[in-house]
Amino acid sequence: MARRFFRLSGVPDDEAQEVRALLEDAQIEYFETTAGFLHLSVPAIWLVQDEDLERAIHLLQAYQQQRQQQAQQDTSPRLSFWQRAAFEPLRTAGILLAVMAVALLGLLPMLLLFWR
Template identity: 35%
Template sequence: MTNHLMNLRHVPDDEADEIRDLFEAHNVPYYETPPSRWGISMGGFWVNDDEEARRARELLDNYQRERLQRQREIYEQDLAAGRTGGVWHRLRQRPVTTIAACLAIIVILGLTIAPFVTL
């Protein structure tokens, strides 16, 4: 029976490449379906054999734990160096874009809520 290992929607290219390399390094016979442009199909990595699926899932779980740790360390380094941050950081770096986005959010919220307020 076919086993779906991982959804590829919103997966960065570098992560998908690392997973392909991981499966090929461990001789996991997988196949891949790409996500659709319109977001209808999710795409993903698939394995046919149940035993291979268990082995691939174990490899994938270990990889994702390691990637989470690496990405968290990179984020903390960027945060400490001042290269990333929250809303205030973005407001200082790109004030016009940030204010325009906030205004757009307020307008959309107002248009959405206005019919209910006037009842």
């Protein structure tokens, strides 16, 4: 009986591809399910043989530790809001205008009642 091994919802494409490659390198038979047309199903990687589950879990744990170490070593600078706004002024202005428009639409009924 097939066993769900790895849920794919919310997983970056590169990580999903690396998990597939991990299983293929270990010659573990698997198949995938998608969320389907109405997104009612579970996108996941399933193992065909129950006997492969324990070995696959150990491989996945080692992979995730390696991925975590790589993420911790990533020292790329994080931009603050003001730095990002300086790099993308039109995008920042558009976002601020959209936020103000939504706030105005939300407050409009109260403002109309207040001014009567």
